Amino acid sequence: MNKRWVTLMAIATMATTMLSACGGDKEEKKNAAPEDLNSKLEVSWLNILHTASPPTDTIKSLLEEYTNSKITFNWVPDASKEERITTALASGELADIVTLTMMTNSSVRSSLKSGLFWDVGPYLSEFSNLAKIAPELKEAASIEGVLYGVPFQKNLARSGLIFRKDWLDKLGLPVPKTLDEVYEVARAFTEDDPDGNGVKDTTGFGDRSELKYSSFKTLSSYFGTPNGWKVEDSGKFIPEFDTQEYIDTMNFSRKLYENGYLAQDFAVTAKTDQQQQFAQGKTGIYTGMVDISSLRTLAQDLQPGMELVPVNKISNGDGQYHIWSEGSGIGGLMAFPKSEVKTEAELKRLLKFVNDLIDEKAFMLMTGGIEGTHYEYDENGAFKILNTELWQADVQPFSSSRPSEIAYTLKDANPEKQLANELIRENDKFAVLDPTVPLDSATNNEQGTELQKIITDATFKYIMGQSDEAAFKKAVQTWKDSGGTKITEEYEAAYKLTQK
Template sequence: MKRSKLFAGVFTASLLLAACGGGAGADTDSAAGGNNSSQNTEGSSTENTSSKDSVTWMAMLHTPTPPSGDIEGLLEEYTGIDVEFNWVPDASKEERINAALASNTLADIVTLSQIDNTTVRQALTSGMFWDVEPYLSEFENLAAIPETTLDASRLEGHIYGVPMQTSIARYSVLVRKDWLENLGLEVPHTIDELREVARAFTEDDPDGNGIDDTVGFVERSESYMVGFRNLTGYFGADNFFHVSEDGEVIPSFMQPEFKEAMEWYRDIYANGWMNSDFAVMAKNDQKDYIATGKGGIVLSGAFDANNYKTAAVGTDQEEVMDWEIINDMTYKDVPRRMLSDTNGGMGGWLAIPKTNVETEDDLRVVLKFINDLMDEEPYTLMTMGVEGVHYEVTEDGVYNKLDDTISQQEVQPYVSSRPSQSVIIFKSASELANEGNEKIAENAEFAVINPAQSLDSETYTSQWSTLVEGIQDGYYKYMMGDIDMDDFDAAIDTFLKNGGQDIIDEFTASYAKSN
C-alpha cells in the first residue's frame, strides 16, 4: 500500500527540554522478507511474537517532489512490511526535525543526518531512542556493519540508531596521466615525488603547447577543510582531533605533523606550483580551471577524476585528458593512511523512538525491515530502480539509465534513505568511474576517523565554528606568506584562551569516561 506523504511540522524549539526530559550487503532470500523472526549470524532464530506489520519513516527528501511510481510497493512486497514515508524536504530539515523532536511527533524510523546538530545529539542521549547495539548481531546485514562505523556512531558509549553506512574515505591524489607521459615521469607515490611532479607540471610545459600556462596543484577556497586537510593525513596528522598517549584530546592543527604539512604546502605555493588565486577560487571555478587544462594535480575525491573528464567534453582537453587516481601516497616513514571525509563512514542514524516502538519484539520488526533493505534486491530498487523500466544492463555488465527524468522522479528520492551506500557497486561505462569506486573501497583499510566524533563537549557544540575561524584565517595567511609559523602559533594561543582549552578539557574527560 502506498502511503507516502510530505511531513509538515511547526517549529517549537521551546518544547525541546520538556520533551527530552520526558523521556556491501549480504544477498538473502527474498522469501524471508515477511518473516518476523530475527535471525542471527549463526543461523539460529528467535521467535518474535510481534503483530507489527507496518513501519512509518521520517525520511529526508533531496528531490523537488516525493517519489511516484512503483518502488515503494516493491519494497513492501520484498520486506513484507507496509511502509508510510513522511518525507522531510532537505532544505527545511533542521526546522522540521527540531520541531518533531520537541513535540515528540516522530515516526517508527527517524532519519537523523545532522551529526553535529546540538538538538539531535541531545535528543539521542536523552533516552527517547532505543540503543540498538545489543540487537544488531541478530541480523545478518546489521551484524556486518564495520566496527569503525559503529565506533563513529556512538554517543556516550551507546548507538542510538542504526548507523547509515557510507564509504569511509573517498579521497585520493588525482594527477594528469597524459601529462606524466608527455614528460616521461613515473606515477608519484611519495610526497617527495609529488613535489617534483608539481614543479614539472608548472615549469616543463606538460601539455606541449610551448606556452607557460599550467600549474601543478589546483586548490580552492575550501582548501583548509578539504584538500589541505587530507594532505595533512599523509604527514601523520590525525582527523580533526588527536588523542595523545596520556589520553588528552587536542585539535589536529596543534600536532607537529600538521604544521609540517603546512610548511610543505606553503613551499609549493611560494614556488608558483599552485594556482595563485586558490584562496578565493570557488569550487565550480576550480572545476573549470581543471577541465580546460590549466592544472594537473588535485586533492579530491577519487570519483572526481571521472567528473573532470566529463567536464572536459567540448574543450580541447576532451581527447587527451586522462587521470591517475593515487590512493597510496606516503611520506617518509609514516604508514599508509587516508583521513575519512565521511565521519568514519557514518552518514547519520536511523533512530527508533521508544514512544513509537514500545517493545523489544516491535523493535526487532523495525530492525529486520532495515536489515532487509540492505539485501541486493531492495538496494537495487532504491539505487537504480526496475530493470527494463529505469535501467538496462549491457552484455558487459554496465548499468545504463533509460530515462533520467523518470529515474529522477521515481528512484532518486530513495537514494538518501538507503541504510548502506555500498551493498553493490554498479559497473559504469566509464573506466575512470569504475577505478574511482575501486580506490574508494581500498581506502577503507587505511582510513583514519575523527576520535572526537562520538565524544561530548558543550563548548565544542556552541563555539567551535567561531573559534576555528582564527585558525583557518591563520592557515590562509601563512600559505600566502603574510605571517610565519610563530604567528600561526599565536592564533592557536588565542583559540585556547577563548574557549579552545575548554573543548580540550571536555573532550578529554568524555574520552576518559568512554574508555
C-alpha cells in the first residue's frame, strides 16, 4: 500500500468521523445533544388549518427567530382532517410534530396506543411552561396513564349561543334565558321579519352537518343530557343517546325544523357556509361563542348595523345551567412520532420548542401578530386589531396552533368579544365533563368512529321527520349489537380501575 493511498484513507476516516460527530445527515443534525437544548432546530409540523388559506411567512419568520428554529408546516385543512390524518397515520407519512385533535377518533387512539408516539409525561417537568400544565389536564389528555403528546390547553367549555341583538331589539324580545325563550326567538327570527325588508327570507337557527359542533350538542346540554356518557353510582355507563334528555333534545330540534325555524339544509351545510349565512343576514342564531369575532369580520361589509350578543346560560326552566366540555380542556395533542423523532435528545429539543411557543412573546405573535402593525393596546389597555385583512393573512391561521390558549388573558377592545371571553371562562363553573376522556376502550378505538355514524344518521333522520322514536331506538340497539355494548363494558372496567 503506497503512502498516497494511506494518506487518502486517513483523510477519509477523519472526514467520516467528523461528519458523524457534527451530524452529517439530516437525521443526525436533528439529534441535538441532551445538554444542547438551545441549538438550531429544523422541525416539520403536520398541522391543522382552520382558515381558508395558510399564513404568510411574516409571523413564521419571527417565531423561527424567537425559537431558534426553521419550521416546515404541512397544513391539513380542517374540513378534510379526518381523512388526511388517518391516512398519514396508516402510511407513516408523518412529521416531527403531528397535531392530533380528533382524540376520540378510533384510528388516532389506536395509533397512540400502538407505541407510534413518544410518552412525554416523564419530561414535562424539565421545561418551565410545560411543568405548569395542571395535573388534571395531563390526566385528561392521557390514555391509560400515558401522555402521548403535549396537550393543547383550552378553556373547559367554549360553547354557547350568539344572537342578533339588533334583531332582538327590533322585535322587542329580551335576551333569552330559557329553552322556551330560545324557541320563541327562533320563531320570531323566522316569521316576524327581523331585518325589516318585508320579505320572509330569514331563519332562526343556522346550523351545520354534524352533531358535536352544531346546535344539537349545545341544546342537549341545556336539557341536561350527559356529555358523552352518564355514569351511575353503581359504575354503570349509559351512552348519552340512550337517555330521555337526548330524546327531549331531538324533539325540540325536530319542532324547530318542522316549523322552519332551523335551517332546512343543515344536514349538508359546512361550517364556513353556516358562518356565511349568518354574516349575510339569512340566520340570526349561531352556535359557538368563540367564533363571535369571525362572524363580525365576515359581516362588516354585509351587515353594517349588526349587533351581536353571546349567551352562555340557558336553563330548561329549573334555573340550573349545564354546558358540555370538549376534551375536559384538552384540544388535542402535539405528538412526536418515533419514526421521525428517534432519540431522547431530539425529543427534548422539540419539547423546548413547544415550551418556547408558550412564552408570552410567542403567544402574542400567534395571537395578535406584531404590535403596531397588526394590533395595539388602547388607552384602557384593551387589545385591538389594527388591520383585519392583514391580521387574517399573517396571524389568524396560527391562533389555533398555540399550545396554550389559557396562559395569558387579554382584554379585548371589542365589547362583544370581551363578553364572549368572560362567558367562556364562566362556563368552567358548570361545565359537564365526558367521563371517558381519560379512559380507553379497545373496541371504541377500532369501531367507535363507524359506530357513531349510526347514531348521527339516526338523529338527523329523526330531526328531519324521516323516522320516529321507535326507529331511533332500533338504531341505538343496532349500535349496541354492533359493538356498542362491548364499548360500554370496556369503559366500565377501565373506570372501575380508576376508583381503586
